[in-house]
Amino acid sequence: MMFLEHKYTIYDLVNKCKSRDRKAQELLYKQFAAKMLGVCMRYATDRMEAEDMLQNGFVKVFQKIEDYRGDGAFEGWVRRIMVHSSIEYYRKHHKMMQVVEIDNINEPSVDPVAASNLDAKDLLALIQQLAPGYKLVFNLYAIEGYSHKEIGEIIGITEGASKSQLSRARTILKEQILKMEAKRYGYAG
Amino acid sequence: MDMQDKDFDKLFSSKLDGLEIEPSAKVWKDINEELSGNKPKKLIPFLSIAASIILLIAAGALFIPKKQAAIKSPVKDNVALVKKSVVDISSTLKVKPETAPKTIMIATVKPIHAIHSTKTIVSVKKEKKDLKAESTPVPANTTQVLAVVEPPKNEIKQTPVIDNTNTVAAIEPDVQQSEQPAEAAAIVPPVEKTIEVAHVKKHKIRGVADLLNVAIAAVDKRKDKIIVFADSDGDGTVVTGVNLGIFKIKKEN
Numbered sequence: 001m002m003f004l005e006h007k008y009t010i011y012d013l014v015n016k017c018k019s020r021d022r023k024a025q026e027l028l029y030k031q032f033a034a035k036m037l038g039v040c041m042r043y044a045t046d047r048m049e050a051e052d053m054l055q056n057g058f059v060k061v062f063q064k065i066e067d068y069r070g071d072g073a074f075e076g077w078v079r080r081i082m083v084h085s086s087i088e089y090y091r092k093h094h095k096m097m098q099v100v101e102i103d104n105i106n107e108p109s110v111d112p113v114a115a116s117n118l119d120a121k122d123l124l125a126l127i128q129q130l131a132p133g134y135k136l137v138f139n140l141y142a143i144e145g146y147s148h149k150e151i152g153e154i155i156g157i158t159e160g161a162s163k164s165q166l167s168r169a170r171t172i173l174k175e176q177i178l179k180m181e182a183k184r185y186g187y188a189g
Numbered sequence: 190m191d192m193q194d195k196d197f198d199k200l201f202s203s204k205l206d207g208l209e210i211e212p213s214a215k216v217w218k219d220i221n222e223e224l225s226g227n228k229p230k231k232l233i234p235f236l237s238i239a240a241s242i243i244l245l246i247a248a249g250a251l252f253i254p255k256k257q258a259a260i261k262s263p264v265k266d267n268v269a270l271v272k273k274s275v276v277d278i279s280s281t282l283k284v285k286p287e288t289a290p291k292t293i294m295i296a297t298v299k300p301i302h303a304i305h306s307t308k309t310i311v312s313v314k315k316e317k318k319d320l321k322a323e324s325t326p327v328p329a330n331t332t333q334v335l336a337v338v339e340p341p342k343n344e345i346k347q348t349p350v351i352d353n354t355n356t357v358a359a360i361e362p363d364v365q366q367s368e369q370p371a372e373a374a375a376i377v378p379p380v381e382k383t384i385e386v387a388h389v390k391k392h393k394i395r396g397v398a399d400l401l402n403v404a405i406a407a408v409d410k411r412k413d414k415i416i417v418f419a420d421s422d423g424d425g426t427v428v429t430g431v432n433l434g435i436f437k438i439k440k441e442n
Binding site: 022025026029030033034035037038039041042047050051054055058059062109110111112115116118119120123124127138141142143145170173174 | 192194196197198200201202204205206207208209210211212213215216217219220221223224
């Protein structure tokens with residue numbers, strides 16, 4: 001059975017999904033679900049929220065699949081829908097631009113060698129702890145690779161606001177990394 | 190050594206870009222249902238809003254007409270209302286010093302015993318004191334209350350004191366005494382008499398509300414019944430009081 005399933009190409013699956021073939025939809029979902037949950041997790045506060053985002057995203061994928069014309073990678077198309085689904089989720093459930101006061105104005109300095117020892121799980125936890133506005137901008141800029149202009153358009157803020165949010169997000173992340181390292185290696189402070 | 194912003198961003202993107210986490214089985218199940226047109230999750234908040242609106246309307250329908258009824262037919266309501274009518278008539282007392290006092294007694298005693306069959310002597314006495322104490326005239330209400338009291342008043346006018354029914358006869362000495370506040374204790378005996386007369390009258394059950402009240406009174410011996418009804422002119426039977434122990438509503442005014 002597994003062998004048969006793999007005989008379908010993504011192209012075949014997409015075509016079957018366009019005619020609302022439930023089995024094809026399930027196969028397509030299984031193909032991308034884990035990867036897309038990895039995307040949603042960065043925008044969410046926890047796994048439950050991420051799975052809600054994933055669900056909304058996939059429903060949208062299947063509803064809009066006729067719009068996919070085959071230009072560009074299908075995975076990139078699905079991923080963009082996931083990102084937008086996550087942002088939409090934020091609009092509904094969180095105050096978008098919740099501002100967190102930062103006491104420390106000086107940039108904390110982070111040792112790159114020590115930072116590279118942090119694993120994906122640690123980094124994900126750090127992003128998830130960010131306030132919604134910072135989280136969105138950092139994800140979109142640093143990981144998704146959007147420009148400040150694009151980010152401003154997507155979430156409805158100015159380019160300058162996007163820049164300052166990114167810089168604050170980095171500051172907070174660096175502070176958190178320092179705290180994490182201090183804890184891990186038993187440094188005082 | 191410090192990190193450049195670019196390197197810092199790269200640290201995150203390199204480790205998180207390819208992150209894969211297997212979702213729980215529930216996600217596909219929910220997607221499948223949503224694609225089939227079932228949205229059970231989204232219906233629940235809508236239903237709860239609808240339910241609370243219906244509850245509010247129901248609560249409103251229960252309490253609003255009761256208020257109007259109380260204004261329309263004050264005599265049929267409870268002690269507080271009767272008290273008020275006493276005050277109202279006491280203003281007429283000032284206008285017609287001679288005939289008015291007699292009408293007052295009928296007006297006050299009759300409604301009380303017709304509705305509150307379990308009313309004690311003490312409370313009746315108290316109301317009499319109120320009659321003397323509350324002398325503030327309410328001219329606006331005078332005509333209305335006079336209209337309510339009219340039948341007994343006419344009776345008195347035609348046959349002043351001698352020709353009256355037992356009730357009036359019993360009250361008469363009381364009225365005279367009540368002119369002197371010092372003799373408040375002397376009020377008691379005549380009042381007892383009037384109660385006896387009134388007790389005969391209470392058995393005349395008029396309307397659905399009285400029937401219900403009597404039935405409830407047989408079970409609930411408290412002063413404030415678990416639920417009290419009154420017949421109103423326009424709206425049929427309405428609830429004028431609820432007593433659930435900790436939760437009490439009593440229609441006054």
